[in-house]
Each structure stands twice: as structure tokens, then as C-alpha cells.
Amino acid sequence: MSLAEVLIFVFALIPFSLSQLHPNEPAQYRTLPSLREQATILDGWRDVRLARLPQLLQKYELDAWLISQREYAEDTIWWSVRSALEFAPHRRTVMLFHTNTSSLAGRPNPLKWVDNTGAVWPELLGILETFDPNRIAVNIDRNIAFGGGLHVGEWDVLQEQLGEKWVDRMVNQPMLGIEFVAGRIPGQIEYYRLMQETTWALIEEAFSERVITPGVTSTEDVEWWYRDKIQERNFSTWAHPRVSVLKPESFPGWEGTKDIIQEGDLLHVDFGITAMGMNTDTQHMAYVLRTSQGEQDVPDGLKEGLKKANRMQDISIEKMKAGKTGNQVLKECLDQMKTDGIEGQVYSHPIGEWGHSAGAVMGFTNLPDFVPVLGELEILPNTFYSIELYAYHFVPERNETIRFRVEEDAYWVDDERGWEFVRGRQERLHLVNYTSPVEDKFSFTAQN
Structure with missing residues (x-):
């Protein structure tokens, strides 16, 4: 067998994507233009949208x-x-x-x-x-x-x-309004990237020992931390943040769980920020290290669960071709998941001017196989989408099956490149690495 044949054989055995899309550097809080400058930009975007309208009317x-x-x-x-x-x-x-x-x-x-x-x-x-x-x-x-x-x-x-x-x-003719609202305006992606990085920065800080003290901090505490921090950074939000301790039964989770966060918990957040007439929608997960037991890394079973969800993201991005209906894309995703041996659910949606914006959807949590009306719409190019889904994975270290829930915003680049994530995607769990003040003091005394 030749080297090339060996490599093909080896890679065929790897079910998950080899792409590395998790940014290497921590996210930074980004500042948008002043409100006065934003008004000028927003009115310019509106004028572009209006200039397109006569052609859109003629299309229909x-x-x-x-x-x-x-x-x-x-x-x-x-x-x-x-x-x-x-x-x-x-x-x-x-x-x-x-x-x-x-x-x-x-x-x-x-x-x-x-x-x-x-x-x-x-x-x-x-x-x-x-x-x-x-x-x-x-x-x-x-x-x-x-x-x-x-x-x-x-x-x-x-x-x-x-x-x-x-x-x-x-x-x-509802497609008139859908296309009018959904079409991306030149220049929006520049500011959307800043918003998405700020979204990540919020998550990275919230899911850290700077905000969470195991045994003390509740999921509701973290939700309200998000709300205060969003306002402090001069953004707003289109939905209250939902923070949960992930458990086998914690779904669909339209409200966060009401738990005191403990060591060993798997955490989840679903939220988005609003600015400049645009919205983000993101779901990430975090693990609370058992630092009292000397734990320094995420259990392998949790890492594998996230890899499954990442593979589902790859599938979704690959199947989302402009001109296909949402239901066609959904079926192709489910068929590929079956081929790859992955159980889960896809429920992606347009985003941008609205948190759940205009256009075709690919599944709902309560309609996993076919969505009437909205699922029968065609995928539009030159738009934003939120790739939202979960993968089931049995975690041996916990002896339980968990839904690994992820969501990242993507945008249409062109016919050749298709869709790309606005700021990569989560490929490793955020870590809460808490060391109690007592332990800190003890460690300092012992060293001196």
C-alpha cells in the first residue's frame, strides 16, 4: 500500500473535522463608533437597502x-x-x-x-x-x-x-419582505466581527474564576452579570441570557437552570448582544475544574462530545447551499449525521437585523425533521445565519448522555467559499479554574 493510500485510509477513520477554528488569542472587548457616528452609518445602510428595492420589486x-x-x-x-x-x-x-x-x-x-x-x-x-x-x-x-x-x-x-x-x-408576496430584510449590506461584516468578538469576550470572562466561585455563584448570578456587563459595555440584548448546568434532562432550556455552580459542572450559555441594528446569537459550554481534587484538564469524554458537535457544524456549513430549501438542508444534515454515527438535532436560523431574522430555517427543537412554511423557504446568499444544534454523547466519566449544545454565527462569503463563521467556533471548553482564597493564602505561606 502506498503512502497516499495509507493516509487516505487513516483519515477515513477520523469522523471529525481536522480544521482548527477556535481563535488562538483570547477575545477582546471591542468598542463601536459613537452613537452619532453610528446613526450616519445606519442611515447609509438603509439607503443601500432602499436603492435595491426597485429591482427586488421587479423580481417578484x-x-x-x-x-x-x-x-x-x-x-x-x-x-x-x-x-x-x-x-x-x-x-x-x-x-x-x-x-x-x-x-x-x-x-x-x-x-x-x-x-x-x-x-x-x-x-x-x-x-x-x-x-x-x-x-x-x-x-x-x-x-x-x-x-x-x-x-x-x-x-x-x-x-x-x-x-x-x-x-x-x-x-x-412574503418573499419581498424576507429578501429586503435579510440581504446583507456592504460594510456590516466589519462591525459584526467586532460584536462577535465582544460576545466571545463576555463568555470568556463569565465562564472563568473571575466571575464564578464554586459552591457560591448561581447560574442566575451569572445571567445578571451578563446583563450588567452588556449594559456597561454600551451594548444591549434581544434576549435574556440563559445560563445552565447541563444535565441529561436540561433541555430545551428556554430558561436557565437555577443551580448553585459546583466543581465538576458542565455549564452552558445561550445569549446574544444587540448594536448597530444587528444581533448575535451564541452558545458555548464551560467546565468547572475540580481544583480541590487537583484536576487540571477537562475529562476526555467531554472533549469528545464537543468534537461531535463541531462535526455537525461542519456538516451544516457544507450542506447549506443557496437555493436549497431549509428542509432539504435539514434532511441532508440528518442523513450525513446518520452516516457518521452521530445522534443530535439541527435547528439553525437566519440572524442579523433580528435575533431570529428573515429567511429559511433548518429545523426547530419541536420540529426536528420537517418545518412547514419557514422550512420550505430557500436559503438566500449574502445573509447571516446562526448555526445552532446539539450532539448527543455518552460521557463515560459521568456515566450519562449529554446534549452538547453549540451555536455560532456565520456569513455568506461568495459562491466559491460559501459560509464561514464570523469569529471561528468553540472547539475547546472554557475553564473555570478556581482556587479558593484560603488555598491561595496557604500556598503563599508555604512558599515563604
Whole structure:
């Protein structure tokens, strides 16, 4: 057998990825531009998104997109078109997006009215008569939030004020809102990397002896440490951090466990930060060393469990091809996992402007094999995704099977490279290496 054949044989026996994606250096807290500078950047990103819209309307054979909303009852899409200085739509805000036809050439896109007198309706009717659009998208989808943001009261008003002629030309096309929101803007990845590194820095500090004292610190203490630290760093969050002691029964874990952290515990966190109109979503695990017993490293069984989860990440990234539906990707992932002898579950989702953002999903925790509607959407290129999953693994040292739960944010690079993680991925457990003050003092005295 030749050397090449030997190597092929050896590598075929290794079920897990050989890639090293865990950053070598500790994460650093990163600072974003001032709020004033951020506002300028955010408005620039909005303008890019709006400039794409006429082409997007044409893709779905639409002439216009009509959105109507009230203060504090905004359409989901409003958050993607607002100015950085707006925090709620005023009074009744009506927007008409158009395809820049000759009749509206030179007019703003969207046309926008802010009104509480009813004057908007005759003006809008006049525009429609001049423009004469054949297909007008309205956000009335029953299943998809990014295509279903028109409140029922506003829908009643539109029918009453615009009449049968124009209502008959209104259509439901949820993909318009999905693509409008999901499409990544040039320049976002630069700041998203800073956010993702800050997310890692938070985890690395939280899952360390600087924050956790075994036998004293609770999982809830760590959750609130995250909340305070996030605010201190001038970020916010889209979901309360969930910190858990991982046990065979601790799933799905929509709330963290209420445990006092002890030596030998396997810890888990699920949280994300929010800034500059973007969100992260990350899950990592940590091990609390039994320092009172002289333990200096993670048990091998826990290392192997994380490797299984890493292999599932490799599979997910490999199978996620633009144009496939979420359910197609999910099935391919599950088939490959079966071939590799891995049991687990995939439930990845789009991320970016929302924590659970617009686009196709690949599984839900309660829908492990097929997801109606959202799973039947196609994967879009040039977007962000959160690769979220778990692998089952029996840990001999603990005599129990544990779900190794991981999540990392990824972004579409190009057709050749596909998806890459924004800041690598966790390939080794964070360590809580606590030495009590009494032991520290004793050690110091003994040495002197």
C-alpha cells in the first residue's frame, strides 16, 4: 500500500473535522463608533437597502409595495426603513415603495405620509391613479412575520379608503419582505466581527474564576452579570441570557437552570448582544475544574462530545447551499449525521437585523425533521445565519448522555467559499479554574 493510500485510509477513520477554528488569542472587548457616528452609518445602510428595492420589486413582478401603520403598532418592515433617529412611526405613517417608473421619476422612494387627519388617502389615491400599478404588495401573510406586519385595523382602513379597484390589485408576496430584510449590506461584516468578538469576550470572562466561585455563584448570578456587563459595555440584548448546568434532562432550556455552580459542572450559555441594528446569537459550554481534587484538564469524554458537535457544524456549513430549501438542508444534515454515527438535532436560523431574522430555517427543537412554511423557504446568499444544534454523547466519566449544545454565527462569503463563521467556533471548553482564597493564602505561606 502506498503512502497516499495509507493516509487516505487513516483519515477515513477520523469522523471529525481536522480544521482548527477556535481563535488562538483570547477575545477582546471591542468598542463601536459613537452613537452619532453610528446613526450616519445606519442611515447609509438603509439607503443601500432602499436603492435595491426597485429591482427586488421587479423580481417578484410587483409595481409597488404599500405599508400603513400606527404609532406603537408598526409593521415589522418599518424597522428596516426607519431613520436612525426614529424610534416609532408617528401618527399614521403610510409608505408607498415603487419601481421608479416615468410617472414617479424623481419622486422619493418610498413616498411617505405622516398624518392623523385623513388627508393621506386622497393624496395616495391621486398617486395611484397617475402611477396605475397593476400589482401592489401588502403585508398580509398569515405565516411569515416579515410579510405579515399589516395590522388588521389598518387593512380595514385601506379597503375602506382606497376602494375595490385598488384593493383588487393588492397581493401577498412574503418573499419581498424576507429578501429586503435579510440581504446583507456592504460594510456590516466589519462591525459584526467586532460584536462577535465582544460576545466571545463576555463568555470568556463569565465562564472563568473571575466571575464564578464554586459552591457560591448561581447560574442566575451569572445571567445578571451578563446583563450588567452588556449594559456597561454600551451594548444591549434581544434576549435574556440563559445560563445552565447541563444535565441529561436540561433541555430545551428556554430558561436557565437555577443551580448553585459546583466543581465538576458542565455549564452552558445561550445569549446574544444587540448594536448597530444587528444581533448575535451564541452558545458555548464551560467546565468547572475540580481544583480541590487537583484536576487540571477537562475529562476526555467531554472533549469528545464537543468534537461531535463541531462535526455537525461542519456538516451544516457544507450542506447549506443557496437555493436549497431549509428542509432539504435539514434532511441532508440528518442523513450525513446518520452516516457518521452521530445522534443530535439541527435547528439553525437566519440572524442579523433580528435575533431570529428573515429567511429559511433548518429545523426547530419541536420540529426536528420537517418545518412547514419557514422550512420550505430557500436559503438566500449574502445573509447571516446562526448555526445552532446539539450532539448527543455518552460521557463515560459521568456515566450519562449529554446534549452538547453549540451555536455560532456565520456569513455568506461568495459562491466559491460559501459560509464561514464570523469569529471561528468553540472547539475547546472554557475553564473555570478556581482556587479558593484560603488555598491561595496557604500556598503563599508555604512558599515563604
